Amino acid sequence: xxKDALAEHLGVKLLxxxxxxxxxxxxxxxxxxxxAGVTHGGTIFxxxxxxxxxxxxxxxxxxxxxxxxxxYLKTTREGATLTATATEDNLTRKTGLYRMEIKDENDKxxxxxxxxxxxxxx
Amino acid sequence: xxKDALAEHLGVKLLxxxxxxxxxxxxxxxxxxxxAGVTHGGTIFxxxxxxxxxxxxxxxxxxxxxxxxxxYLKTTREGATLTATATEDNLTRKTGLYRMEIKDENDKxxxxxxxxxxxxxx
Amino acid sequence: xxKDALAEHLGVKLLxxxxxxxxxxxxxxxxxxxxAGVTHGGTIFxxxxxxxxxxxxxxxxxxxxxxxxxxYLKTTREGATLTATATEDNLTRKTGLYRMEIKDENDKxxxxxxxxxxxxxx
Amino acid sequence: xxKDALAEHLGVKLLxxxxxxxxxxxxxxxxxxxxAGVTHGGTIFxxxxxxxxxxxxxxxxxxxxxxxxxxYLKTTREGATLTATATEDNLTRKTGLYRMEIKDENDKxxxxxxxxxxxxxx
Numbered sequence: 001x002x003k004d005a006l007a008e009h010l011g012v013k014l015l016x017x018x019x020x021x022x023x024x025x026x027x028x029x030x031x032x033x034x035x036a037g038v039t040h041g042g043t044i045f046x047x048x049x050x051x052x053x054x055x056x057x058x059x060x061x062x063x064x065x066x067x068x069x070x071x072y073l074k075t076t077r078e079g080a081t082l083t084a085t086a087t088e089d090n091l092t093r094k095t096g097l098y099r100m101e102i103k104d105e106n107d108k109x110x111x112x113x114x115x116x117x118x119x120x121x122x
Numbered sequence: 123x124x125k126d127a128l129a130e131h132l133g134v135k136l137l138x139x140x141x142x143x144x145x146x147x148x149x150x151x152x153x154x155x156x157x158a159g160v161t162h163g164g165t166i167f168x169x170x171x172x173x174x175x176x177x178x179x180x181x182x183x184x185x186x187x188x189x190x191x192x193x194y195l196k197t198t199r200e201g202a203t204l205t206a207t208a209t210e211d212n213l214t215r216k217t218g219l220y221r222m223e224i225k226d227e228n229d230k231x232x233x234x235x236x237x238x239x240x241x242x243x244x
Numbered sequence: 245x246x247k248d249a250l251a252e253h254l255g256v257k258l259l260x261x262x263x264x265x266x267x268x269x270x271x272x273x274x275x276x277x278x279x280a281g282v283t284h285g286g287t288i289f290x291x292x293x294x295x296x297x298x299x300x301x302x303x304x305x306x307x308x309x310x311x312x313x314x315x316y317l318k319t320t321r322e323g324a325t326l327t328a329t330a331t332e333d334n335l336t337r338k339t340g341l342y343r344m345e346i347k348d349e350n351d352k353x354x355x356x357x358x359x360x361x362x363x364x365x366x
Numbered sequence: 367x368x369k370d371a372l373a374e375h376l377g378v379k380l381l382x383x384x385x386x387x388x389x390x391x392x393x394x395x396x397x398x399x400x401x402a403g404v405t406h407g408g409t410i411f412x413x414x415x416x417x418x419x420x421x422x423x424x425x426x427x428x429x430x431x432x433x434x435x436x437x438y439l440k441t442t443r444e445g446a447t448l449t450a451t452a453t454e455d456n457l458t459r460k461t462g463l464y465r466m467e468i469k470d471e472n473d474k475x476x477x478x479x480x481x482x483x484x485x486x487x488x
Binding site for chain 3: 367372373399401406407412413418419430431432433435436437441
């Protein structure tokens with residue numbers, strides 16, 4: 001995998017990757033807000049997607065995302081620091097299922113997501 | 123609603139908003155790719171989220187996203203032009219359900235998403 | 245495919261199957277309610293699942309469900325007649341994506357579901 | 367809440383309910399299979415739905431399901447014993463989010479589901 005350009009464009013920093021696991025963080029700047037002045041759903045999803053991709057590609061075979069569902073639990077604002085982790089719920093030869101938790105700097109849950117990948121034997 | 127800062131940061135252009143409907147477009151530039159060199163899941167989701175927010179807030183009461191699920195159908199690359207529409211599947215006094223379709227410049231489906239909002243009587 | 249035993253046990257009648265499409269109906273009897281006296285979420289899901297399975301297996305290769313998400317829009321009661329349709333949102337060599345709509349006897353939407361299958365080349 | 371009629375019709379036994387938690391079990395009989403001869407998706411979902419309803423209604427205010435997404439991980443057959451638990455991911459005055467895990471008699475994960483309720487102040 002090359003560098004994740006969107007992650008860089010948004011300021012997502014990947015902190016840790018190990019088999020079936022990844023952790024990343026982002027500081028919420030003005031550019032990452034929505035029209036209501038709170039952190040954009042697309043920002044939170046993108047942070048989750050970065051750890052989802054890192055964790056699901058940690059085993060070798062290329063992992064392509066099939067679907068992701070995200071539940072938003074709490075709004076955050078400019079200045080917040082969000083951290084996301086991806087953990088592996090299930091792994092088969094062909095698929096992987098990951099749970100992403102996004103928390104704020106006070107360790108409060110901001111969102112939960114679940115994502116499925118298809119794994120391609122190279 | 124004020125301006126959508128993330129939409130601007132990514133280059134999403136909102137083309138049309140009417141009650142229960144919105145349409146937006148984005149040109150896929152280098153900054154919007156992932157580590158595999160294809161359009162980032164977070165880019166596609168953010169485009170869908172912009173029309174979701176616009177359509178769900180088109181009726182007056184403030185709409186807060188509860189959850190979104192997205193299915194990815196086809197990868198795209200730098201230079202692609204994606205267009206997203208949000209249409210209203212259901213509207214009650216308290217909730218709204220929206221379907222988002224993301225297509226490429228050849229009108230091929232790239233992703234489908236479904237999002238639920240909670241509506242706040244002001 | 246053999247007969248669908250759960251469909252029979254619940255009283256689901258499959259009305260129509262064609263490539264990428266299926267339709268079924270159920271009469272809501274006392275056994276199909278939940279503890280609040282309204283139609284059980286499991287009843288509505290099972291009805292949706294029957295048309296999902298029929299539509300996704302209409303092409304030949306065995307289709308195995310990977311995931312389904314369902315949104316409930318309206319409660320119904322004993323005596324209601326529900327009808328579900330499955331239509332194909334996308335079909336690739338390896339996957340199929342289906343949208344299920346469940347309506348009551350007045351053609352009001354009761355629930356919407358989206359389901360993904362993995363297709364096995366026999 | 368009265369008795370759960372569908373749970374009884376399918377043979378789901380509720381084993382435990384405490385605030386934000388519920389556990390139930392089912393023996394997979396012939397009536398609970400699908401056309402491919404394996405446990406029906408509707409059976410697994412219904413089992414998950416029973417613990418979801420019990421856990422989300424454990425606090426007092428009536429909880430109405432808004433949506434559920436389920437991922438299927440492993441097929442099971444006649445004679446299997448499945449157990450489902452619901453745990454609370456989040457609780458606000460208006461909503462509750464629950465994770466359901468369904469396992470077989472060997473403690474292998476069969477399915478994972480995530481469900482959201484709207485809570486009605488009586």
